[in-house]
Amino acid sequence: MTTGALASRNLAFVGHPSSGKTTLVDALAHLTGASGRKGSVAEKTSICDTEPEEQDKQHTLQLASVYADHGDRQWTFLDTPGYPDFVAETAGAMFASDMVVAVVSCSSGVTFNLRQKLKRAGELGRPRAIVVTHLDGDNADFDGLVNELREAVGDSVVPVLLPDTSGAGFSAVTRTMDVEDSEWRQPLMDTLMDACEDEELMMEYLESQTLTDEQFSVLTPAAIAAGALVPLLVCNPDSGLAAENVLQFFNRFTPSGLSTIHDTEGGEVEPDPSGELCASVFNVKTDAHVGKVCLARVWRGTLSASDSVRGAGDDKPEKLGGLFHMVGKQREAIDSAGPGSIVAFSKVEHIGCGDSVRRAGEDLTSVAGPEPGIPMVALAASPKSRADEQKIGEALHKLSAEDPTFTIRNDGVTHELVMNGMSDLHLQVMEARLKRRYGVEIETSIPRIAFRETITKAADGHHRHKKQSGGRGQFGECFLRLKPRPSGEGVEFVDSVVGGSIPRNLIPAVEKGIRQACAEGVLTNSVVVDVAAEVYDGKFHAVDSDEASFKMAGSRAFREGFLKAKPTLLEPIMELEIHIPTEMAGTIFSDITSQRRGQVIDQVSEADGAITVVKAEAPLATVQTYHRDLKSQTSGEGSYSMSFLRYAPVPGLEQEKILKSEGKKHEEE
Numbered sequence: 001m002t003t004g005a006l007a008s009r010n011l012a013f014v015g016h017p018s019s020g021k022t023t024l025v026d027a028l029a030h031l032t033g034a035s036g037r038k039g040s041v042a043e044k045t046s047i048c049d050t051e052p053e054e055q056d057k058q059h060t061l062q063l064a065s066v067y068a069d070h071g072d073r074q075w076t077f078l079d080t081p082g083y084p085d086f087v088a089e090t091a092g093a094m095f096a097s098d099m100v101v102a103v104v105s106c107s108s109g110v111t112f113n114l115r116q117k118l119k120r121a122g123e124l125g126r127p128r129a130i131v132v133t134h135l136d137g138d139n140a141d142f143d144g145l146v147n148e149l150r151e152a153v154g155d156s157v158v159p160v161l162l163p164d165t166s167g168a169g170f171s172a173v174t175r176t177m178d179v180e181d182s183e184w185r186q187p188l189m190d191t192l193m194d195a196c197e198d199e200e201l202m203m204e205y206l207e208s209q210t211l212t213d214e215q216f217s218v219l220t221p222a223a224i225a226a227g228a229l230v231p232l233l234v235c236n237p238d239s240g241l242a243a244e245n246v247l248q249f250f251n252r253f254t255p256s257g258l259s260t261i262h263d264t265e266g267g268e269v270e271p272d273p274s275g276e277l278c279a280s281v282f283n284v285k286t287d288a289h290v291g292k293v294c295l296a297r298v299w300r301g302t303l304s305a306s307d308s309v310r311g312a313g314d315d316k317p318e319k320l321g322g323l324f325h326m327v328g329k330q331r332e333a334i335d336s337a338g339p340g341s342i343v344a345f346s347k348v349e350h351i352g353c354g355d356s357v358r359r360a361g362e363d364l365t366s367v368a369g370p371e372p373g374i375p376m377v378a379l380a381a382s383p384k385s386r387a388d389e390q391k392i393g394e395a396l397h398k399l400s401a402e403d404p405t406f407t408i409r410n411d412g413v414t415h416e417l418v419m420n421g422m423s424d425l426h427l428q429v430m431e432a433r434l435k436r437r438y439g440v441e442i443e444t445s446i447p448r449i450a451f452r453e454t455i456t457k458a459a460d461g462h463h464r465h466k467k468q469s470g471g472r473g474q475f476g477e478c479f480l481r482l483k484p485r486p487s488g489e490g491v492e493f494v495d496s497v498v499g500g501s502i503p504r505n506l507i508p509a510v511e512k513g514i515r516q517a518c519a520e521g522v523l524t525n526s527v528v529v530d531v532a533a534e535v536y537d538g539k540f541h542a543v544d545s546d547e548a549s550f551k552m553a554g555s556r557a558f559r560e561g562f563l564k565a566k567p568t569l570l571e572p573i574m575e576l577e578i579h580i581p582t583e584m585a586g587t588i589f590s591d592i593t594s595q596r597r598g599q600v601i602d603q604v605s606e607a608d609g610a611i612t613v614v615k616a617e618a619p620l621a622t623v624q625t626y627h628r629d630l631k632s633q634t635s636g637e638g639s640y641s642m643s644f645l646r647y648a649p650v651p652g653l654e655q656e657k658i659l660k661s662e663g664k665k666h667e668e669e
Helices: 021-031 052-057 084-096 112-123 142-153 185-194 199-208 213-226 243-253 386-402 424-438 504-520 547-564 582-595 626-633 652-662
Strands: 008-015 064-070 073-079 099-105 128-133 157-159 161-163 173-175 230-234 278-287 291-300 308-310 323-327 330-333 342-346 356-359 377-383 407-410 417-421 442-445 452-455 459-467 474-484 492-495 531-539 567-581 599-606 611-619 639-649
Touching: 008 021, 008 084, 008 112, 008 243, 021 064, 021 073, 021 128, 021 243, 052 424, 064 342, 073 084, 084 112, 084 278, 084 291, 084 424, 099 112, 112 128, 112 142, 112 567, 128 142, 142 157, 142 230, 157 185, 161 230, 161 243, 185 199, 185 213, 213 230, 213 243, 230 243, 278 386, 377 386, 377 424, 386 407, 386 424, 417 424, 424 442, 452 474, 459 547, 474 504, 474 547, 492 504, 504 531, 504 547, 531 547, 567 582, 567 626, 567 652, 582 599, 582 611, 582 626, 626 639
Parallel strands: 008 073, 008 099, 064 323, 099 128, 128 230, 157 230, 492 531
Antiparallel strands: 064 073, 161 173, 278 291, 278 356, 291 342, 308 356, 323 330, 323 342, 377 417, 377 442, 407 417, 452 567, 459 474, 474 531, 567 611, 567 639, 599 611
């Protein structure tokens, strides 16, 4: 089977949790013949929610691709998680789509989550549509929701399907163009004409103030593609009411899959099926039977099942282990795929999520992949058993390859294995997959903070190392001067010894001792920074002095001087950018300043004042679990990003607490 690029239509379904998004995809899959029966989330038969974690929670947690060959179209429906915790899945789907379909429950209204996804789709230049569900809910208000959506997105949102009523009586829909007295018929036609570039048709419309069905059919896809129209449709996916109407609209008016995209150099990538291959991997999964599976969008050229491909690196070309369409978890083998197609291929180990793909022997055309977001939440992980310890590395690597927002690092300072994700839920799901797929169990905890230590005034240090236990002894004595250095200048060693009080060949041993003490920390197990250590005098013994003795003397002298130099702990200060509904801004300001030792630096308004963006600074120690508090304070409507800014001294009372729990004892040995 070969996919026909001319007829490809790829729709990414996004929305807030419990909006009916997955149920809608199940309904469309059944109508197009992709599924023999309409799946159900509640009954755990959804064609999309196939992972045990999804079925248990009854929420989509990863991207599902559903291919259907229906009529004169080849459809790919991309179902995405409603939770923003799994943003990488949603970002990949929007990137690969021809149109982003936002699904919103009439009972829930316009959530912050939905606003952000619609905004991102607009930034990507993807055409958008909206499907309103749950119109039969007790508190459903269609007219109010339309006004709310127009306030959130703009006047480009216009209903193209109308319900007969809101609430329990909802039983039918009608095309807006068929309702002569509808308040939305004229705005819909005006919106289409605003995007029209045909002057003759425009003059005709100014006279008639109406459009024929043929004119409507021509103008609508162009207006959607240009972003001038965001069509609003209605249906009840649970019962299937109006799902056929929604499919018919998509069939007639979804913009073509033969879109032009730009490469990273700014050049246009034309959808030429005979050109050199240009494809983008936007999602990676691990299948129990075939291993690694990559989902990719073909932009140019034709990818064949027998091809060997490579990414941007110098890795050897890899022969595809299979080329197929995904229908939920099922695979349908195909021979080739052209521009506009979304396909899956297996057993290509050196290509990952976000990579551009070329055919072996061809030049690379690089396309910027989806932007998945930066993981903000961290947990230290340790294997429960020795058997887990042996398997954990490979297992975590496989999970990380699937999800670019799930990262693993070994902290060189705290010596912890740290998992990073988008939220507690995200990490809980990854932990569950780790156990279910690979049999690895872990214990988790809040990561230790990598403090730093420095001094605030000059001081002297001295130590005489002397041991005698029969035979040759140990002897080394040195005198140091310590002084603080400007932030960021590191540790400096200065040799000012004159007159041979310490032989030249033993001076490096003193430096080694000092640098070892800096690496191990004096107050805690934290790295010492920004200190100048000058050795200016000492004594040695012709027989008993050696490198080990002077290394010990240097280390102990440094520690003594450090403790006299008014030492302080430094903590990482983070820069936060917090997006919240404006009515909640006061709560967030108060929390940052009064509970987190932070300060608000700036604030700006977005979405006509509906959203406030807060820029703030706060110590890492106070924001390690900020995701939980922000979610609680904003009823799940807030989001944030965080990045390291600088190190700053820990306040006195806080330092006392830290030293009490993590401080070293300094009894003389």
